[in-house]
Amino acid sequence: MSVKAALYSVLSGLAANNAFIQLSGTGSSVEQYKLERIKRVLKYIEDNYCKRMDISELSDVAYMSRYHFCRFFKAMTGQTPVEYINRYRINLAIRLFEDRNLKIMDAAMEVGFDNFSYFIKTFKEYKKCTPSEFRKRMKV
Structure with missing residues (x-):
């Protein structure tokens, strides 16, 4: 089979499986x-x-x-992927504070932060306060 015939065969297989994006309209x-x-x-x-x-x-x-x-x-x-993931994890950690009354360190580890200092830094960046301050505000 020639290269051209092989290429047409592959392209027709892709077309048959709707693998192309329609760029018109x-x-x-x-x-x-x-x-x-x-x-x-x-x-x-x-x-x-x-x-x-x-x-x-x-x-x-x-x-x-x-x-x-x-x-x-x-x-x-x-957002960048890292910003999105961090924000997602911070919001999950907040839910854990509210729902399960977990220790801050336990919540950080449960949502995927391996480094507690990085969790605190990231939390402050997104929420403009530490997790402890945030928890106190929630209870008021």
Whole structure:
């Protein structure tokens, strides 16, 4: 089989399985494709928030290079992947404070922060107070 014939065979197989994105019209299919990609990544983060994740892992989930993934993620969410993961973990930790009355350190570890100092620093960055101060405000 010639290279050209092999290429046509592969392309027809892809077309038969709807593997192409339609680029005509309003662009809604492109937007839908982007939404599906970001949903896949956000679901992965939601399912794996308590373990260490790196950009390579997340870019693999999106089937993108690390460079394009970081630009894509920021364009879709307004945050870098690290910012999004940290914010997600902080919000989960707050729920643990409220619902289960966990110690701050235990909540930090449960939501995936391996380093307690980094948790405190990140918490202050997002909530403008320490976790202890936040907890006191919740009780008032």
